[in-house]
Amino acid sequence: MKYCSxxxxxxxxxxxxxxxxxxYVCVSCETIHYxxxxxxxxxxxxxxxxxxxxxxxxxxxxxxxxxxxxxMENAETTVEAAARETREEALAEVNIDGLYSIxxxxxxxxxxxxxxxxxxxxxxxxxxxxxxxxxxAPQEIPWDEISFPTVRKTLELFLADLESTQFGVHVSDxxxxxxxxxxx
Amino acid sequence: MKYCSxxxxxxxxxxxxxxxxxxYVCVSCETIHYxxxxxxxxxxxxxxxxxxxxxxxxxxxxxxxxxxxxxMENAETTVEAAARETREEALAEVNIDGLYSIxxxxxxxxxxxxxxxxxxxxxxxxxxxxxxxxxxAPQEIPWDEISFPTVRKTLELFLADLESTQFGVHVSDxxxxxxxxxxx
Numbered sequence: 001m002k003y004c005s006x007x008x009x010x011x012x013x014x015x016x017x018x019x020x021x022x023x024y025v026c027v028s029c030e031t032i033h034y035x036x037x038x039x040x041x042x043x044x045x046x047x048x049x050x051x052x053x054x055x056x057x058x059x060x061x062x063x064x065x066x067x068x069x070x071x072m073e074n075a076e077t078t079v080e081a082a083a084r085e086t087r088e089e090a091l092a093e094v095n096i097d098g099l100y101s102i103x104x105x106x107x108x109x110x111x112x113x114x115x116x117x118x119x120x121x122x123x124x125x126x127x128x129x130x131x132x133x134x135x136x137a138p139q140e141i142p143w144d145e146i147s148f149p150t151v152r153k154t155l156e157l158f159l160a161d162l163e164s165t166q167f168g169v170h171v172s173d174x175x176x177x178x179x180x181x182x183x184x
Numbered sequence: 185m186k187y188c189s190x191x192x193x194x195x196x197x198x199x200x201x202x203x204x205x206x207x208y209v210c211v212s213c214e215t216i217h218y219x220x221x222x223x224x225x226x227x228x229x230x231x232x233x234x235x236x237x238x239x240x241x242x243x244x245x246x247x248x249x250x251x252x253x254x255x256m257e258n259a260e261t262t263v264e265a266a267a268r269e270t271r272e273e274a275l276a277e278v279n280i281d282g283l284y285s286i287x288x289x290x291x292x293x294x295x296x297x298x299x300x301x302x303x304x305x306x307x308x309x310x311x312x313x314x315x316x317x318x319x320x321a322p323q324e325i326p327w328d329e330i331s332f333p334t335v336r337k338t339l340e341l342f343l344a345d346l347e348s349t350q351f352g353v354h355v356s357d358x359x360x361x362x363x364x365x366x367x368x
Binding site (some may be wrong): 002003004005006007008009010011018021025031034035036037038039052071072073074075076077078079080098099102104107109116128169171173 | 185186187188189190191192193194202205215218219220222223227239253255257258259260261262263264282283285288290291293295312353355357
């Protein structure tokens, strides 16, 4: 950030009065431009015991398999965002069955939230951001080609819970040391 | 938003190629400025069966009672944000006992997350944004002077769960029709 989105003048980094963190502050109109984490919402879509994954048609991680998920938009709920992303990426309509995983990813300022979901009619396809979608039995999950650490973690948790048929809500975080290569 | 924070030129609202929503786009450098919901993180801090509330020293809802909560910052986790807000507003150190409520508030582009928490040593006070903090037994909660709908809902859920001693994770939303007065 270099310029004030309110008045167009340059911003500087400083600690505003009454605050204890550096913020972007406009040198002219004094507007403080806060920056906050974003939510990525998605689903674990299930049909007849199999899990629906999408193969990414976009970077990063082009060609890798992912759970349908994406940035939550303004004016929607996390449930709506998760269902929308599933519709957009996998062309699948789902019932949301419950919150499943919340994974903080602080080094990239994101919080990932996955809901358990059921395909309504077994229909699915490849949205614009997907090369293909496919149902995988638990033993077929392509572990060597999973897109992101939060997807891997959610799938690992889900398969473990699938055996016990107890689906709790899992809160965790994924951290990477500064400078360490990350695939997130 | 009127100006591009990257180059300082004006922005316009339009639907970028491959998108389906209006975004702020720079007329000069073409940067797309996405806007996304913010997370408000807080706790339900408990000490010897009583709940710690803070009376707000800032607008909105000056003088009303609230659970300690505030905007999550970049580079922290939701757990860290909840504990930090409790430290800042109630001068209390807590152990986080588990995720408790997630309440989407789509008309103001926020997601509120409250964690169950236990005071570590029973110490608390009034931070800069609080007039005072006080422990309330369940039957003492000042229902007529509660700050926000998400705080009220979380307290209602918590007291109901307190009777059964079963604390699940509660996902819900609070919506207000457009134009309807809101106290959120």
